[in-house]
Amino acid sequence: MTPRTLAQLKVGEAATVALVNGADEISIRLMEMGLVPGTELRVLGVAPLGDPLEIEVRGYRLSIRQSEAARVQLNS
């Protein structure tokens, strides 16, 4: 079974980060913004056109695209 990612999380759901895939600029950026293993996050909403997402992490709000959220693997 493939692990669940942030892109699959529904609005209102919370989870913790297992790891962020990849070693490129996008992954580094996501980790710099605080998405490191063990971090709790919650999906607050989706933009009217279906992308990007609005999430809450470490007490602040962050917007990321679905394609970026798909790199964030969650603990089951």
Added chain:
Amino acid sequence: MTAAATSSPAISVALIGNPNTGKSTLFNALCGGRVRTGNYPGVTVEKKSGRADFHGRQFRLVDLPGTYSLAPRSPDEMVAVDVLLGRRKDEPQPDVVLCIVDASNLERNFYLLSQVLELGLPTVVAVNMMDIAEKRGLKISLDLLAKQVPVKFVAVQANSGKGIDELKQALADAAKPQAMKIDSPFPAAFQHEVQQLGLLTQAGEEPLPRYLAERLLLDTSGYLTSANLPGVSQQLLDELPAARERLLKAGLPVPAVEAMARYQWAGEVLKSAVVRPKERADTFSDKVDGWLTHRVFGTLVFLAVMFVLFQAVSLIAEPAAWAIDWLVAKGGDLVTWLVPDGPLQSLLANGVVAGVGGVIVFVPQILTLFLFIAILEDCGYMARAAYLMDKLMVRVGLSGKSFIPLLTSFACAIPGIMAARVIENRRDRLVTMLIAPLMSCSARIPVYVLLVETFFPDQSWLGGVISLKGLMYFAMYSLGAVVGIGMAWLLKLTILRGPTPPFVLELPSYKWPGLWIVLHRMFEQGWAFVYRAGTLILLVQIIVWALAYYPHDPRSQNAQVLAQEQSLQQSINGYDATLELLALKRLRIGEKTTDGQAITTDIEKLKKERAATKEELDAVQNQIAGTYLETSYLGQIGKAIEPAVKPLGWDWKLGSAAIASFPAREVIVATLGTIYNLGEGEDEESQSLRDQLKEAKWAGTERPVYTVPVALSVMVFFALCAQCASTLAIMRRETGSWWWPIFTFFYMTTLAYLGALLAYQGGTWLGL
């Protein structure tokens, strides 16, 4: 000034912090108005520095670009690291680093702080927005923080100036040389690798700072290894993959190890110093955000905000242009009155005064727009606008952050290009700036109005809801947008090719915008435009003036016409003298007497005669001006390029007018007026210019110059051409290079020519 101030050099302070932490506000609070802005050579980063005095000591502050991380992945991001490490020739290494953090968001802000501390420079931390943190129920003890991290923490309220004095004191204290030893947050195995890499520094060079060795090891994006950093040996670069491999085996995967180590450090440091509420309180900001990012309401509010913004900028354009035209006319009159007739008078009146007018005519629009942008930015809405529009912009290869600059460009490309600063990704920022001048700005309106109203019939459908003229305006606006989108797509495929940058955008908490912050930002931008772009625009205006004025050879004029002008001028003078005399006489004998009334009748009659003569004189003078223009260098150029513009359906007059409007496209109406012997100061509503255009014939034939295809070709040309020296000047300033404005000029002019050719030939083929 005290003795200390004269003997000791200024303390240099570098200000760094996350975006949305109130960094600019703090910078302004520390420096007051003594701020200088410029560009770092070769990159698109704004250089902002200021001065401040405190306790007789002088401070020199440098504001570094707001960033979440000191991990350079582009030359733009490298600037901050180079400044902090003292590796830039144009900027001394700072004596103190001032790091501003957001109290309501300490964990993420401490990520950057942890990188700053590793540089080993004396550091002061300004903890801003304690009030918001308190409202969220956070209890922060700065004393406990200082026990864990041996630097000075100062609570400030940057928007109200609270804590600024303490901060200045802390900066002065920190500037004293002192050894600062702060433990690395990294595991021992990682530190060991960094140390080993440091030993591989190129022989004879300065040792590579530990921080850079660390960055080389961590940077998997490949930027630093190819950046040719001084002091980096090939041996060191060759060693990197093996070092990363060893770390991966030790359970410390690069690059993830950095984020994990720093966030772990931040978590430990903050654990004892910050008490969090058990339940996160739903703040005012959360409730507002729920509405403003809502599927339906969010979209409606967004459309309303954009509508108001666009309307305000368009609305201010007209009265502003009117007021400035009036000022320019008055200024011209003043010059004419002060300076005798001749080249100097024409240079001052038509070159300098008109040139200055051409610069300041944009200022009201820039100020209005930046007022709105500053309010939207300061209250936190700007990030939401990017969030809402991202999906749409991704389709053309850009991100939501390009939306506002492009929308703004429909009013005026200059503030649009300036607004592109918020886009961190260099490629996206460049693409946005390069296509911004294609959006149909307000200066194109006069051309559209003149040609649409003259050459398209009053035809409408659906009971007047859809009119042909309205469709034409819509078509011209769409043309710019569609071509702009196409260009963006093309640029992203070719010269600005690169991976899609991450969107990853912080949505800051909402707050009330600060009046002074907003006003300050607004005037800062206005001044930047006047000062930086103004000089260049003036120069270009003067060159075009000279082309249109010289050689100004009286021998080119018909002697009869000149004689006629002289005799008409004399009779006007005669009328004036007689009228003055009669007025005096009437004053003496009284207005109410019979003789007085007879004089009044005479005066009226003479005034009418004078007006008729004046009209005749104006016509003759316009004819003379037209002949001068025809024989001027500009006219000669127009005639020389006639073969090139003939396929567009233009004659030499249109060619000259198009050339003269390269500094500023809105002068086309005035230029056409002059060329068609109507005198300057025509506006697009003037019936006579329209009639003249309709009656204009190709030399020696009965064939009209202006047909529907020609009108189309002129409009398409103006819609696509880079006819605005101000835009190109501001592009030079914002990109820090001449290459981009030159590129823009050529690509837009080429597009304009091809578009006009297509419009004329296509229109003719369709038999319009």
